Amino acid sequence: MLAQYSGRKARQVPLIYVLVAATIVTVPFLFLQWSTAEYLPICRTKVQISEGTSSTSQISTLPTAPTLTPIFVSSLELPSEYSLSPDQEMCERMYGRGYFAHIEKHQHPYCERSSSSFLQCFSAPRLPLPWMSQWSSVTGDPFCIAQGVYFNNTGGNKQHFKAHCNTRPDTVEFAEYWGGSGVGGEFKAHWDLKTETPGCNKDQNNGEWLFVIKREESTNIWHNIMGLWQAMLTLDGMQAIRNPATGRPWMSKEDVASMRIVFDDDIPPQDLDDWWKILNGKAPVKVKDLEKGACYGNVLLPLPGSSSPFWAALVETVYHEPCQSSILIDVFRRRVFQHLGIKPRPLNILPEENLKITFVNRTRTRKLWNADALMEKVRTRYPKSRVNVTDFETLPLRDQVVLAAESDVFIGHYGAGLVHLLFLPPGAATVEITSSRSRKFRTITNMRGIVRFEADCLEEPEYKHIVEGTPIPPGWHSGMDDANWQKREYAYMVEDDFLGWVDAAVRSQRNRRYTAVPEFY
Structure with missing residues (x-):
């Protein structure tokens, strides 16, 4: 009888081991699945495609982001290479x-x-x-x-x-x-x-x-x-x-x-x-x-x-590492949009294939010479894009912000109108037309993640010399009147140069779009 009992016990021992092993493996897996259910949207995300929307505009509907405990690392003693540079x-x-x-x-x-x-x-x-x-x-x-x-x-x-x-x-x-x-x-x-x-x-x-x-x-x-x-x-x-x-x-x-x-x-x-x-x-x-x-x-x-x-960002006089911290700008933008009741473009929505191009046309000083003809060339080159030519002084302030917030490419001469760079969608592009040696929006666009193209304009004598063959006046040289750049009536750009900068900005936006997802075999 003892032998018979010993046999049953011997058969039960492996069974117990199997049950214990199964428990050890299964419980952590179940806990992981339960605890990460809100963090694994890929398990249950459905791709919603509205009728008439191209596949390149498909957007995944993700659950609300969970509230995460802030991570404080100030007490970590990392190697000195991890410290911020000057x-x-x-x-x-x-x-x-x-x-x-x-x-x-x-x-x-x-x-x-x-x-x-x-x-x-x-x-x-x-x-x-x-x-x-x-x-x-x-x-x-x-x-x-x-x-x-x-x-x-x-x-x-x-x-x-x-x-x-x-x-x-x-x-x-x-x-x-x-x-x-x-x-x-x-x-x-x-x-x-x-x-x-x-x-x-x-x-x-x-x-x-x-x-x-x-x-x-x-x-x-x-x-x-x-x-x-x-x-x-x-x-x-x-x-x-x-x-x-x-x-x-x-x-x-x-x-x-x-x-x-x-x-x-x-x-x-x-x-x-x-x-x-x-x-x-x-x-x-x-x-x-x-x-x-x-x-x-x-x-x-x-x-x-x-x-x-x-x-201060406009009057910096030295080159330095691009500033990455944009928290002050981000807070200001959110508050302005909230106050005006404007919903900015979500970050997960890419520019449409046919972009929204906005040109801010000055009407007093630093007007772009032959602006109407140049922008007509832009319309011809991008016939399916929505090209806006506007004088912000004629628009209510809210409409100005809305127009900027919807623009993929924003063109304008350095001046007050470029304050709307603060409201462009992240990753948008700007062509900043600048007079020689004027202050520029380089630091602000870097912080905003905006692709910036700096288009230096010409002064009247050099423009007429290049385009019309008019001789340069004796004793004149470029930059000799830079102290009065704000008072100049016109800013001059050669047609090919202007269209080249606009084309570069358009290409930068089209390159942001993902191609179709490849199939893997």
Whole structure:
């Protein structure tokens, strides 16, 4: 009987081993299948082809991307070769999250403790030499917050804000920026920082937030967008930068939501005024609309538009590694599109075979000579493409953004109209017509992933010499009048050169399209 029992036991042992082995193999597989079900769209993705759509436009319908835990690698000790190069460190400081990190490390109080008001100022980074030959500043660009500010609107340009501040001995005088903008311009025009106001101080006030903005006096859309953008970065920074006294950010989301945006200038209404609602959903008010005699708890003065890192990007004077960080641009674009109710082209949709080509036609200065005939040649060369020739000054601002967001190839002379490079689809192409030695959009297009072709135009004497055989005037040479390039009436391009640049841009877009998926045997 013992032998019989031993035999059964011997037969059961291999069976147990088999069951254990099967469990070891199966359980991890089942767990993997369950845990990755949301991460393996290939297992259940269906290709949806709408009626009348060519196979080259097929788009896979993917499930919503899962929420992933952020990966922090700052504590990893990698070989030194993985560190950012000096160029990329500068790019991150100017155009990435490092912009805010720099500001947090460069903040300081401006008033002695004996002051009844409080003034804290911050410094945003500025491109140093040799990256720039102008606008370089060791101290950077300031913005400030004042607490305990009395308002007494007496009309005109008199000093209607009062904040008592005995300045510290180590402070520097604030610079005034273009059009009287910036902290320096605002303080100089409208603030009294010496007089005490009984019952109004940093501890006794209404607790309200004001965002007081003295805009640059300009009708140039690039200048005005830079002003809005810098105000936006000021607010974003205040919600992230910690107050050394409390260890918390200077502003909360609730503070931003309750804040009033105040224009402290006499600039007439502009198309861009509506965009200021991007900041907190509220329309700006004029300073005259504030309550006379109010004592405000917090008055924020923003970075001026001409301090924008993207202004700096236009005046760089050295070649360097292309800047890859585009986070500041990406956030701005998303907010503009959301405010205007525009849905940008999804990243997984490639240009159509017949492209959308847009030419921005200037009508005052730097007009492209013979533009109508040149663009008719473009239409003839690409008969199935939608070719738009437009003067942006005649279009509402929203329509301008929509047109740019739908363009595959964008052509224009260097100037304010090229601000719309910010709104082109990623990977689009631009032909930037430039006057000799003028500043260019190279850095911005690199950050945006836009294929850029720089088309140098000719001056009138050399154009007529090449095309008509007219002799060059005695003593004349190219570039001798470059200081006045902005005032030139026309920009000249030889037909073959112009069409060649446009063709290169078109080819760059067609090359982005995938061919049919090959069959494998």
